[in-house]
Each structure stands twice: as structure tokens, then as C-alpha cells.
Amino acid sequence: MASEFALIAALRRRLPAASGEVLLGPGDDAALVAPPLGQGQVLSTDTLVAGRHFPPGLPPELLAWRALAVNLSDLAAMGATPGPYLVALTAPDLTEAWIEGFCDGLLGCTARYAPSAQLVGGNLARGPLQVSVTVTGWVPPGQALLRSGARPGDRLFVSGRVGQGLAARQALGETALQPLGLVNCPVAFQPYLMPAPRVALGLALRGQATAAIDISDGLAAELRHLAEASGVSLKLEADAIPVQGDRIAALQGGDDYELLFTLPAERSTPERLAALARAGGVALSEIGQCEIGPPALQGLPDLPREGWDHFAGEAAP
Amino acid sequence: MASEFALIAALRRRLPAASGEVLLGPGDDAALVAPPLGQGQVLSTDTLVAGRHFPPGLPPELLAWRALAVNLSDLAAMGATPGPYLVALTAPDLTEAWIEGFCDGLLGCTARYAPSAQLVGGNLARGPLQVSVTVTGWVPPGQALLRSGARPGDRLFVSGRVGQGLAARQALGETALQPLGLVNCPVAFQPYLMPAPRVALGLALRGQATAAIDISDGLAAELRHLAEASGVSLKLEADAIPVQGDRIAALQGGDDYELLFTLPAERSTPERLAALARAGGVALSEIGQCEIGPPALQGLPDLPREGWDHFAGEAAP
Numbered sequence: 001m002a003s004e005f006a007l008i009a010a011l012r013r014r015l016p017a018a019s020g021e022v023l024l025g026p027g028d029d030a031a032l033v034a035p036p037l038g039q040g041q042v043l044s045t046d047t048l049v050a051g052r053h054f055p056p057g058l059p060p061e062l063l064a065w066r067a068l069a070v071n072l073s074d075l076a077a078m079g080a081t082p083g084p085y086l087v088a089l090t091a092p093d094l095t096e097a098w099i100e101g102f103c104d105g106l107l108g109c110t111a112r113y114a115p116s117a118q119l120v121g122g123n124l125a126r127g128p129l130q131v132s133v134t135v136t137g138w139v140p141p142g143q144a145l146l147r148s149g150a151r152p153g154d155r156l157f158v159s160g161r162v163g164q165g166l167a168a169r170q171a172l173g174e175t176a177l178q179p180l181g182l183v184n185c186p187v188a189f190q191p192y193l194m195p196a197p198r199v200a201l202g203l204a205l206r207g208q209a210t211a212a213i214d215i216s217d218g219l220a221a222e223l224r225h226l227a228e229a230s231g232v233s234l235k236l237e238a239d240a241i242p243v244q245g246d247r248i249a250a251l252q253g254g255d256d257y258e259l260l261f262t263l264p265a266e267r268s269t270p271e272r273l274a275a276l277a278r279a280g281g282v283a284l285s286e287i288g289q290c291e292i293g294p295p296a297l298q299g300l301p302d303l304p305r306e307g308w309d310h311f312a313g314e315a316a317p
Numbered sequence: 318m319a320s321e322f323a324l325i326a327a328l329r330r331r332l333p334a335a336s337g338e339v340l341l342g343p344g345d346d347a348a349l350v351a352p353p354l355g356q357g358q359v360l361s362t363d364t365l366v367a368g369r370h371f372p373p374g375l376p377p378e379l380l381a382w383r384a385l386a387v388n389l390s391d392l393a394a395m396g397a398t399p400g401p402y403l404v405a406l407t408a409p410d411l412t413e414a415w416i417e418g419f420c421d422g423l424l425g426c427t428a429r430y431a432p433s434a435q436l437v438g439g440n441l442a443r444g445p446l447q448v449s450v451t452v453t454g455w456v457p458p459g460q461a462l463l464r465s466g467a468r469p470g471d472r473l474f475v476s477g478r479v480g481q482g483l484a485a486r487q488a489l490g491e492t493a494l495q496p497l498g499l500v501n502c503p504v505a506f507q508p509y510l511m512p513a514p515r516v517a518l519g520l521a522l523r524g525q526a527t528a529a530i531d532i533s534d535g536l537a538a539e540l541r542h543l544a545e546a547s548g549v550s551l552k553l554e555a556d557a558i559p560v561q562g563d564r565i566a567a568l569q570g571g572d573d574y575e576l577l578f579t580l581p582a583e584r585s586t587p588e589r590l591a592a593l594a595r596a597g598g599v600a601l602s603e604i605g606q607c608e609i610g611p612p613a614l615q616g617l618p619d620l621p622r623e624g625w626d627h628f629a630g631e632a633a634p
Contacts, residue, residue: 028546029464030395032360033358035358041352042347043453044403047444052443137347
């Protein structure tokens with residue numbers, strides 16, 4: 001059993017020195033940051049619970065990646081540049097090697113998707129295995145992507161393919177987890193274990209999209225959230241929604257970290273969309289449009305349940 | 318069993334509207350804040366685990382108060398003005414009434430100690446009962462109170478009485494928790510269940526103290542942290558340390574949310590100290606001074622163990 005101080009020392013050895021906006025990283029009562037002048041700050045937190053949001057035996061590299069990526073996805077949905085973040089980790093027991101693996105996962109994810117993100121603080125305590133990450137990000141004044149900005153006439157888009165998270169959870173099934181790591185995680189598992197937050201797409205959508213939301217709770221539920229927040233009716237072309245696996249299941253699957261967003265018609269030209277897809281590094285599909293009317297979804301097949309409810313929904317593997 | 322969305326709705330009904338620096342509170346993918354111009358930002362997170370950092374049956378009002386207060390204590394130790402904060406809560410089951418009690422605790426604590434703090438986001442998920450709070454605060458450039466700034470010749474002070482947290486934990490013992498609430502929490506339990514974060518003292522110490530740290534891990538451990546971070550030897554007058562209960566136990570008790578800080582000799586006059594105590598609303602005691610020498614503690618009695626280790630230490634009741 002390593003002590004908290006030994007574990008924190010192992011963590012700090014693995015982290016790069018504070019730089020840029022971070023004046024003081026872990027080690028004092030709190031971190032200290034100099035916000036970029038005139039930028040707005042975006043803040044979000046998401047928790048992963050063992051046995052519910054990840055399999056309990058997941059290697060620490062992959063747990064850390066997943067925990068950070070699902071949070072970066074919220075920054076992406078706001079169009080924010082990732083900034084300082086904090087990690088609160090509880091576990092029944094930890095070793096320095098486990099903590100080092102966890103750091104590898106954080107650093108691997110930021111190197112690939114969010115080089116500007118820096119771990120500035122956290123908490124380690126003994127308890128049931130779970131991870132809460134709090135992310136912050138920066139966005140120029142007036143450019144944050146809200147879910148409330150869609151207007152009648154706007155076109156509706158989704159990135160990537162819907163249902164990948166569910167398919168990856170199902171593929172993972174009872175696979176032995178211990179040999180898995182960052183460099184040998186099968187592609188079929190990656191949408192669940194190493195999700196790709198759409199940070200680059202979110203940045204490209206600044207000043208372009210009228211609304212955006214990530215679809216982590218399932219496309220159907222997030223469509224409804226967007227319709228309600230924006231006060232529009234969404235007319236969908238269900239066949240245009242790119243899915244993986246069963247269409248009905250995919251629409252409700254959850255664990256997809258793609259962006260759902262709206263563009264005014266004049267910004268929806270093929271050339272502009274190609275440029276956005278290039279900048280975002282992901283395919284984009286037009287799946288419907290916004291119409292005048294009370295918040296509603298038109299054109300979706302009947303769905304037995306809608307979206308992922310973290311409280312009432314069923315457990316992840 | 319209430320759904321996540323019903324619980325969040327209950328929470329949002331209870332919260333005041335976003336104001337001041339908060340442009341967008343809970344409800345989107347993330348909150349949006351306009352940092353006060355030119356201020357530094359302080360960030361910290363702390364987790365409370367049921368059965369370890371609080372008794373599992375603690376009423377939600379008191380759990381929320383304790384979870385927020387221990388985090389505000391870290392802001393106080395940095396001399397920060399409390400700003401936006403986030404709460405990640407997991408529980409095996411929740412009702413809307415429980416969530417409303419939890420909100421009462423958050424709002425009661427901020428009304429008393431941190432009226433500028435606003436809840437801007439969070440996460441609710443099913444899991445073992447625990448709470449992670451992430452706090453942010455603002456501090457003028459160059460005025461953050463670090464643990465590394467103490468210099469030889471500086472005087473060493475502590476606020477309040479040491480050992481109050483331990484005494485309150487012990488007094489609480491096997492008391493029935495259910496009748497307890499914000500308005501009928503016995504004074505003897507308050508240092509543990511409704512701790513008073515020294516936010517006002519932290520603000521008064523800006524531009525005055527050369528170093529500060531909160532003593533949540535026990536005075537003896539925090540003295541060592543301050544000595545090591547500042548590179549000074551601390552010569553203590555053990556009898557001058559105001560304690561509650563057994564002196565040896567009090568020095569190692571943990572769960573005290575007082576501030577340990579250093580002042581240059583010329584700022585340690587009785588008049589200045591009286592002014593600081595008045596502004597901070599708490600008694601201050603001079604307990605030693607900083608000397609040249611490798612980091613060490615002189616003048617403390619022998620201690621069987623030193624401080625609260627969240628990983629190796631024993632469980633709270």
C-alpha cells in the first residue's frame with residue numbers, strides 16, 4: 001500500500017512542468033492560473049464510476065484516457081480551447097505503477113487531442129474506484145457554442161457515426177482487459193475505451209455553428225435537448241443519420257462523443273462543410289433541419305427508450 | 318427512484334439565477350464564466366467518501382456544507398475570493414427531497430462564508446455515495462498566498478484552536494444523525510459537520526502573509542509541508558499552540574480548517590494582529606518563528622504519527 005504522498009510524488013514526476021497560463025501546478029493548497037486576457041472560461045465536470053461507466057478491471061491508461069476524453073468532449077461542444085484540468089480519483093488501493101499508467105493515459109489523450117490542456121490539481125483518496133475530472137477551457141467573448149442558438153431554417157449536422165460507443169461496448173463484452181493498453185487497444189474497442197473528443201471540430205465551428213451539443217447521452221436524447229433549448233422543431237431525415245450497427249439501438253446508445261450542431265443554410269455549402277470536416281478531422285453528415293414550431297422531433301423512428309439516464313439507465317459493462 | 322433529469326430540475330429550481338461573472342450556469346454542455354479582468358484564478362478539488370470522510374447517514378444539508386467548506390478552506394489558504402464551483406455527486410439512490418436538502422447545505426454555506434461563490438455545474442450519477450467539489454477563486458496578480466513564501470525571521474501563526482475537528486468527530490461518535498440539520502447541529506459537532514472555512518481571514522492576509530496553508534491534514538503535517546516548501550526551519554513554542562482536548566492528538570488530528578501562516582516581524586505588531594483577527598472573525602495565536610536551516614520542526618513533542626494520510630490513514634467515523 002503506497003501512501004498518498006508517495007502516489008502524488010509519482011504523479012508529479014510524470015507530469016511536465018507548469019507552463020503558459022499555468023503559474024502553479026499541483027503541490028500547494030490550490031493551483032494558480034492566469035486566464036488569457038478577455039477570454040471566456042468554460043467549466044465542466046463528469047464522473048466515471050467503476051462497473052457503471054467502465055469495467056472495473058480496466059487498465060489505468062485506458063481509464064484515464066476515457067475519463068479525460070469524455071470531459072474534453074464537453075469542451076468541444078462549447079467550442080472551447082482546452083485549458084487547466086483537475087482529477088479527483090478514489091480507489092480501494094493504488095500502487096505507484098498504477099498511478100504512472102494513469103498519467104500515461106492523461107498525457108496520451110492530451111498529446112493527441114488537447115495539447116493545451118494541463119493537469120493542475122486533483123485529489124487522491126481511498127474509496128470505491130471512480131474518477132471525476134473537471135475541465136476548463138477558453139473561448140473568445142460571444143463565440144461559445146450553446147445548445148440554445150439554433151434557429152428555424154438552420155441545417156442540422158452530426159459528426160462521425162452514431163452507435164460506435166454502443167458497438168464498442170458490445171464488442172468489448174467479456175474480453176480480458178489486462179493486456180489492453182494505449183498502443184494495443186483494438187480499433188473495435190476504441191470508441192468506448194479511447195474515445196476521440198471532437199476538440200478540433202468544436203474550434204472550427206466557432207463563429208460558424210448556431211448551436212452545438214455532444215451526443216454522449218445518445219443522439220435521440222440530445223436532439224430533444226437541442227430542440228428544447230433552442231425552441232425549434234427538428235425535422236430529421238432518419239436515413240441520412242450515419243449509424244454503426246442496429247439503427248434503433250444506435251440512436252439511443254449513448255457513449256458517442258460526436259458533435260450535433262446547426263449551421264445557417266448559407267454556411268452549409270459543400271465547400272464550407274468540406275473545410276469544416278477537414279479542420280475537424282471527421283466526416284460530417286447533414287441529418288435534418290430546424291423548423292418553426294414547438295420543440296419536437298419529426299421523422300425519427302419510434303424509440304423504446306430515449307437516451308442514457310445516468311441515474312435510472314442501465315449499467316455499462 | 319427519481320431520474321437524473323428530474324433530480325437536476327429539482328436542483329436548478331433551488332438555485333438562484335446566474336449573475337455577475339457567471340454568464341451561463343448549469344444546463345448546457347458546460348458553464349460559461351467571464352473571469353474578472355486581470356485576476357489570477359485559483360483551482361482546487363477535494364472529495365468526501367462515505368464512511369471515510371463523513372458518516373454514511375449524514376443528512377444531505379450537512380454533507381453538502383462539509384463538502385463545500387473543506388474546498389473553500391483551500392481557497393482561503395490561497396487568499397482567493399470564491400468564484401464559480403462544481404459538484405460531482407454519486408449516490409446509490411436519490412430523491413428530489415434529498416437533492417433539495419443538499420442544495421440547502423450548499424446555499425447555507427455560501428451565504429455565510431462565500432456569498433460570491435456560485436454553483437455553475439456538476440454531475441449526478443448512480444454509484445457509491447461520495448462528493449467531489451471543484452472550487453475556483455480569484456486573486457490579484459502576485460497576491461496568492463503560497464506555502465513556499467516563508468522567510469527566516471518571519472513569525473508563525475495559526476487561527477482558531479487546533480484539534481477541534483478531531484474533538485467534534487469524537488463527540489459525534491454514534492449519535493443518531495437523522496435529526497441533525499443546519500439549524501439544529503450542536504455546537505460540539507460543528508467543527509466536523511459544519512466547518513467554518515477561513516475565507517475572510519485569507520482575504521485579510523493578502524499582501525500581508527508571506528506564506529499560508531490550511532491545516533486540514535493536521536497541524537504537525539502541515540507545519541512540515543510549509544517548512545519544506547519554504548526551505549526554512551520552524552522553531553515552535555508548543556505551549557503557545559491553542560488546542561482542544563489532548564495536545565498530542567490535536568496536533569495530528571486533521572479535519573481542522575484553520576489557517577497556518579507567516580508574517581514578517583514588522584507586520585506582527587499587536588495592532589496589526591488585532592486588525593487581522595477582527596477582519597478574519599477568528600482568534601490568532603503566534604506559535605513560533607522561521608529560522609535559517611534545512612526544513613525541520615523544532616520544539617514539537619514527539620508524535621506517534623504525523624498527519625492525516627488520505628490513503629494510508631485510518632477512516633473517519
